[in-house]
Amino acid sequence: MSLQSASVARHALVWSFVAQGVCILPLLYFMPYWMPLMWLGVMLWRIQIYRGAWPFPVTKIKLSLAGVCVVALLASYPGIKGVEPLIAFLIVSIVLKVVEMRRRADVLLVIFTGFFAVAAQFLFFQGMLIAIYSIFCCLVLLTAWIAIYGSRILPFKQLLIASSKALAHSLPVMVVLFIVLPRFGSFWQVPLANEAGSTGFSDSMGPGTLSELTKSSSPAFRVNFIADENGNRILPQPKERYWRGLVLDDFDGRQWRYGRTWMMQHGYNSNAVPVNWEVETRSDRRFEYEVLIEPHNQRWLFTLMAPERVASTSLKTQFAGDFLAFSRYPVTSRAKYSVISAPDYTIASEQLGMHDRSRNLRLPEDYNPLTVALAESWVEEGLLENDIIERALQMFQSSFYYTLRPPVLGRHSSDEFLFESKRGFCEHFASSFTILMRAAGIPARVVVGYQGGEYNPLEDYFLIRQSDAHAWAEVWLTGQGWTRVDPTAAVAPSRIEDGLSASLEEEEQSMVSSGFRGSWMSKVQMRIDALSFSWHRWVLGYDAERQKQLLKGMLGGTEFWRIALFALLSTGGMLFVIFLWLVLRNKRAHLSAEARVYRVLLGKLAKRGFKPAQGETPLQFAERVAQAKPQWKSQLVLAVKLLNVILYQGRTDEIPRLRRLIGQMSLD
Amino acid sequence: MSQFIDNIINTIGTVLLDKEHQVKLALTCLFSRGHLLIEDLPGMGKTTLAQCLAQVMGLQYERVQFTSDLLPADILGVAIFDRNSSEFRFHAGPVFTQVLLADEINRSTPKTQSALLEAMEERQVSIEGETRPLPEPFFVIATQNPQSQAGTYPLPESQLDRFFMRISLGYPSAQAERSLYKGIDPRERLKSMQSLVTLDQLHTIQNKVQEIKATDQLLDYVQRLVDFTRYDEDFTYGLSPRGAIALLRAAKAWALIHKREYVLPEDIQIVLPSVVGHRVRGKVGASSTSAQHASLSEHLIKSVNVVET
Known part of the structure; x- marks a missing residue:
């Protein structure tokens, strides 16, 4: 059976279907709905061809089929953009190839295109599971390849062993290539599809915004803290874990907004906080940490107050006012940045600029009259700033409930919350508190971000989920500057110390999708998340910077010759080990003493350019050599006769004599 | 004898x-x-x-x-x-x-x-x-x-x-x-031919064939040959155990005729076309002419190592 043989056998057909299916299955999820149908149709068609029911399509039909598919693609992706249409085109082409599999060579072609589909999977997913799946795909493809290539039908187990071996041989090479191949940055990055970060908050906050988020347990970001040179590492206390995302200072009566969106693009183009910002640090305490952020399609980054430096190799980070850190472009793929924060800080303690002051005092007219009146009554009582804050917090503490199911609020949301429902989530408390402060003449603003996080001891990092989303307030106090005040802490202190679900009534805890805290399931979940974190950190996060570090650590430098030598020696070394193993296993172990002595003779002759042909007996070989070199004849004939006696008369006691004889041979 | x-x-x-x-x-x-x-x-x-x-x-x-x-x-x-x-x-x-x-x-x-x-x-x-x-x-x-x-x-x-x-x-x-x-x-001339062997002598010779020695090395070779007929794609089907035993016994008899007490791979190779030729069939073409069998035997001999080194 040659590759050109005219028909495709049944097992080859089945293997090609299975292999192709396995490879394109994850991709089909992102493809238009008609594509799986087309795939099934093509398979049905090919089966009918195999059964002899239908003929192979003629060129006209093939051309029109391709035309229809291209039109369908254009219709499904109007204004072709991004990577999906191209992948869709790839899949259409390799699926259509199935109907014109006439010969075995065509089936192999289908198998080979499957490898492209496997590579394309990484444009949609980059997780660890898909990496495992892609290796599985390669295994299936290799098995199919071997099954189709072989001339006889082999048992499945044998096929699997052969393909596993081939795959196992390639894995070490893959690792070496992964380590040494240059990491290109955004220079030729392919736009990854579907990185659309799922959830996360937007740049505005109204009642109910955050309580929606708590239903999602998907990770927002992960943080690992780095030890300083002395090996000391400071972790923030639970009440210090305020991951600041955005400052909302623009209130329209209903929604809080980030008022200075232009800052996101035109911030201070520097990794460090500008020197003219009025920040004083009161101690040497510093948090140094790396944040691995999930794509959220927004520009803001999360930091602990007060950040001093933000740097990243994959993002263009910059600072905007109010100590906010931004990426210049939306974070559309998982990215990493490192931050240094000084937790003991004072900001703008002396005085607030006129502009900033008025911005943080502004309240819309005709909204929440009762709230404003309450705050003004406190001012009239002659209370000072600190007392007013104290009074507000006391009010919350005395008669308010922290709940995930606050009643729906009307136009004067703060009034209704403060004087009627008295039940709310963190956004209600933060919003009302800020309105109270502003009405009382204290500059104040709402801050949104995340609070808390779960420590994972397996890989030593904090996992911050969407359900950790939180809102709090910042007020400006004379002499102290901007100060964080969390009204939620007054109502539900356990929210800050122990996380969200601890602070809720039992019946509401089930609404919080924070995983399975406390049960054995949580341990499993923690382990899975730890694995995924290591994957992101070591595989996906293996960028040019990390590569440089690793190569420096391993090779002592990153010169080209070092890397080339390393790649050569490591792959070569591994191949050599495999080679040795094969040689030792196949030859030495099973080789009898008789055969070894023949090897000695063969080695001697091989040096002089004589090798036995396949199927040549020792005697025939010796005679052939003697014909070319008559002067060796007597020695050779003597040796081979003795060899025959040893090999075929079973006279193993003659082996030493033959060895001597061979040793004394003078062949020149 | x-x-x-x-x-x-x-x-x-x-x-x-x-x-x-x-x-x-x-x-x-x-x-x-x-x-x-x-x-x-x-x-x-x-x-x-x-x-x-x-x-x-x-x-x-x-x-x-x-x-x-x-x-x-x-x-x-x-x-x-x-x-x-x-x-x-x-x-x-x-x-x-x-x-x-x-x-x-x-x-x-x-x-x-x-x-x-x-x-x-x-x-x-x-x-x-x-x-x-x-x-x-x-x-x-x-x-x-x-x-x-x-x-x-x-x-x-x-x-x-x-x-x-x-x-x-x-x-x-x-x-x-x-x-x-x-x-x-x-x-x-045939008519004037005398019988040279008695029945007893013939029996002795036939029994003696069994006693000819075939070492493990040689059996390995036979086994490789038989395996090859079973797994090579030029053969429609492989040699049966009966065929394999026949091959070995023929080689022994051949060795005896040549006054040797043990079998050499050469013996196997010489008797192989006669013993194996009619027991296997090549894949290409259905007609089994002698010429094709001969070349198939030759292919077999030329494809199998005599001594595994």
Whole structure:
């Protein structure tokens, strides 16, 4: 059976279907709905061809089929953009190839295109599971390849062993290539599809915004803290874990907004906080940490107050006012940045600029009259700033409930919350508190971000989920500057110390999708998340910077010759080990003493350019050599006769004599 | 003992000129207690070889010319009613002999062919509910025309397997043929031929074949050869265990003829085309002509390492 043989056998057909299916299955999820149908149709068609029911399509039909598919693609992706249409085109082409599999060579072609589909999977997913799946795909493809290539039908187990071996041989090479191949940055990055970060908050906050988020347990970001040179590492206390995302200072009566969106693009183009910002640090305490952020399609980054430096190799980070850190472009793929924060800080303690002051005092007219009146009554009582804050917090503490199911609020949301429902989530408390402060003449603003996080001891990092989303307030106090005040802490202190679900009534805890805290399931979940974190950190996060570090650590430098030598020696070394193993296993172990002595003779002759042909007996070989070199004849004939006696008369006691004889041979 | 063998070969050589190799192969077959199939064109000396062997061995000899109307009873014998004793008496057919020449076996119908082949295999004949053993030794030399000739019923593979060896004599060399023209008819010489071996001596030789030594090295080689026929894609099907045993036994007999007490790989290689040729079939093309088998055997020999190093 040659590759050109005219028909495709049944097992080859089945293997090609299975292999192709396995490879394109994850991709089909992102493809238009008609594509799986087309795939099934093509398979049905090919089966009918195999059964002899239908003929192979003629060129006209093939051309029109391709035309229809291209039109369908254009219709499904109007204004072709991004990577999906191209992948869709790839899949259409390799699926259509199935109907014109006439010969075995065509089936192999289908198998080979499957490898492209496997590579394309990484444009949609980059997780660890898909990496495992892609290796599985390669295994299936290799098995199919071997099954189709072989001339006889082999048992499945044998096929699997052969393909596993081939795959196992390639894995070490893959690792070496992964380590040494240059990491290109955004220079030729392919736009990854579907990185659309799922959830996360937007740049505005109204009642109910955050309580929606708590239903999602998907990770927002992960943080690992780095030890300083002395090996000391400071972790923030639970009440210090305020991951600041955005400052909302623009209130329209209903929604809080980030008022200075232009800052996101035109911030201070520097990794460090500008020197003219009025920040004083009161101690040497510093948090140094790396944040691995999930794509959220927004520009803001999360930091602990007060950040001093933000740097990243994959993002263009910059600072905007109010100590906010931004990426210049939306974070559309998982990215990493490192931050240094000084937790003991004072900001703008002396005085607030006129502009900033008025911005943080502004309240819309005709909204929440009762709230404003309450705050003004406190001012009239002659209370000072600190007392007013104290009074507000006391009010919350005395008669308010922290709940995930606050009643729906009307136009004067703060009034209704403060004087009627008295039940709310963190956004209600933060919003009302800020309105109270502003009405009382204290500059104040709402801050949104995340609070808390779960420590994972397996890989030593904090996992911050969407359900950790939180809102709090910042007020400006004379002499102290901007100060964080969390009204939620007054109502539900356990929210800050122990996380969200601890602070809720039992019946509401089930609404919080924070995983399975406390049960054995949580341990499993923690382990899975730890694995995924290591994957992101070591595989996906293996960028040019990390590569440089690793190569420096391993090779002592990153010169080209070092890397080339390393790649050569490591792959070569591994191949050599495999080679040795094969040689030792196949030859030495099973080789009898008789055969070894023949090897000695063969080695001697091989040096002089004589090798036995396949199927040549020792005697025939010796005679052939003697014909070319008559002067060796007597020695050779003597040796081979003795060899025959040893090999075929079973006279193993003659082996030493033959060895001597061979040793004394003078062949020149 | 070895003198006998040399004597036999030389004596037959005076009749069958220049065919020493084929004579040796035929003796190999006889000493291994196997049956021989000679495939050749008419007039090449097939009958002469069979007669020579019988004569030299001092064996009883019968010849059956196979034709399309030959019936099993014509070979095996038949029970006939005897009026004097008022009972059926068995008249033994020509199969009850020590050397049977089945001439042009492929010209008879399959029914008759299989009657003979069963007798060959069982070395006994069952007729009228009675089992009758065949004489010892029982040696069948069947001849066959190449299948391209019209009016033949080619033997199926399963039947061919019953033959220990298949050889073909081929045209004589020019020199031998010339002396054929000049000299007296070799068949005249045949009549004056003396038997050189007694029955006991023949038995001794046949038993001696079993004692020839085959080392593990050699068995490894045989096993590699057999494996190759089973897994190489040029072969439709591989060699059966019966074929493998035949190969080894033939090599032993060949070694004995050459006065060796152990088998060399050369012995295997020499007897291989005759023993294996009719037991395997190549994949390309369905017709199994001798030429193709020869090349298939050659392919087999050329593809398997003699010593695994």
